[in-house]
Amino acid sequence: MPRDVSHENKKTPRRHSPLATSQSRREFVRRSGVAATLAAAQGLAPIIFAGCTSGVPAKGQPIKIGLLHSQTGTMAISETSLRDVELFAIEQINAAGGLLGRQIEASAPDPRSRDDLFPKRARELLSGGTAAIFGCWTSTSRKAVIPVVEEFNRLLFYSVQYEGNETSKNVVYGGLVPNQQVLPSIDWLLSAAGGLRKKVFLLGSDYIFPRTANFIAKKYLATKGLKPAGEIYLPLGHREFGPAMQAILASSADCVLSTVNGNSNVGLFAGMASAKIDPDRVPVLSTSIAEDELRNLLPEQVQGHFAASCYFQSLPQEANRQWVEHFRKEFGYDRVTGDPMEPDWCLLHLWKKAVEKAGSLETDAVRAAMLEGLSFAGPGGLVTLDPKTQHTTKYFRLGRIRKDRQFDVVYESPTPIDPDPYPQIAFPGWKCDWTDGGLTRGPEITIDGDV
């Protein structure tokens, strides 16, 4: 019977040929390897990619800004709170998604209340890619920083009241200028509400702001037919006010317009108390005292004196109450808000608005956006950036110091006052209008000269 060999022929070589067996196993291994790799890739890819993306911050690099405030030295008493309110604003902006889809990263070096360190720190910040600087308190520090921001063509946001008589396209001024603070203060002192006072004693720290502010004050008093009862300047940080008190008593002054700054105020009010000068008879109206400075002063020494400002923590507006509550919840319930913290908050938000409007961090684009006019509803009311001067419109408010280191607002201007960094009574012919060529110069003025 013939055998059917076809079946055997098919199977035999596969069972016995080493070559065929090897090929088959390699093929199996190859296919298994490819399949396993693909399966592993498919299985792990979502996990890997999910893991890689989680926790990675927004698109792009963070926006760097500089907070240039003294955290040690004589000005730390005032400037540290500005750093905090700026950090507070940045944290809120970041929590809300950032600016232009990017987080803001703040760097806050310490210029140690030394005017020589301000430009150095500013240069370090700007060299490191900082888009804008929020900083300075004293005018000497600001004037030291301006050439640096101009060199780098970046913006400095300055929130403290100052003397005016200055303009730079690289500075945005958020604080009061004399026509918004010093002149309304004098008006109030001379009014019936202020006690119809006639003998104003000018007392200040010895640097640019007090000297220029008092120069303007003297010019303004002259328009009222008055002369100051006296004028004294003491070094910044100076605490011995005994001789100044003797001078005030000897001059028969009926009020003191104080431009004393920093922790010198401790000495000033201690001197007033030890000289037994009654605030009802000779009140001090200070341009540089806010709630923060009051923390360092003894309530019994300052109660009854006055401060001129654009903002007080005790303002009854709901927006202010919420802001104060939020700040204190974040930084502690013994913390206070005041001027220039509120203007600083407003400035940072105005910058944010300008950057959003420009869609860019480029200084020229941000400035162009600002020059179109911007407003921000701050805790103390609506703040509008004046495109002509790069200053802000401000309410003028006068507060009387209470025992609890807060203020009773005794006067508030009916509307915000437009800024005028060059009041014509002091700087005739000088004008700033960035919408029309910038600065127009008048005749040179010597600040220290006789009025």
Add this chain to the structure above:
Amino acid sequence: MFYSVYELPTHIFAILMIAFFVGFYWIGALLLRPILRQFVKHTKGANDVVGYVLSCFCVFYGLLLGLIAVSAYQNASETGTNVTREAAALSALYEDVSRYPDPYGQNLQWLLRDYTRYVIKYAWPLQRQGITPVEGTIRAQAFQEKLLDFTPQTRVEEILHAESLRQFNSFLEYRRMRLFSVSTCIPSVMWYVVILGAVINIAMVWLFDMKFLTHMALGGLLSAYLGTMIFLIAAMDNPFRGEVSVSSQPFEALYKHMVEE
């Protein structure tokens, strides 16, 4: 680049590490094993020889891995202890200065709160990136300046002031230790030895003459455990990076107390 693994969740980091080692073993078994086996395939009892050598190697390698793991754990643990001590010193200092007369007491407390807030909100995220935060020093200096500004008027104030200064020095010491720990990690050279050891270990397993699937399974298991060990060391290294790291919890608890007070 390697530091980006610390941004991954721990379990993903572990899975990736194990997958890498097992994958490395499997790919090597497919591509390199046939070549490597040329060295031993004519040797009688090759598996026994490879087994002896591997055992000997594993003793040294295991010791190295074990010691490094213990060192990494001790380092992380010590950093955690220093952080707790810093927070404790800060807390004691906060209580001490609360007894100072106003306005000193309030201002000093405020500065300590500011420091604590900075550590939680700004210093810790930087430490997690391996960056030593610098602005805390400014805050500590601001506190010191204010503390030294105080002149005791009574015997009680003298004692209190002396105690505050002592406490402040302790705080500075622990703070400095925390900052030093930010850049503390296993030296690169040790990592090279660990990685080289892992590669030799795996290469030795490739030399075994076994059925292919057995090879893949046993070698895969060994590689998975190697990956786990190396993951453990990496996760514990750099005490402020990754999920397995020293947290800011002691400072957070303190700050909550400070703000609510």
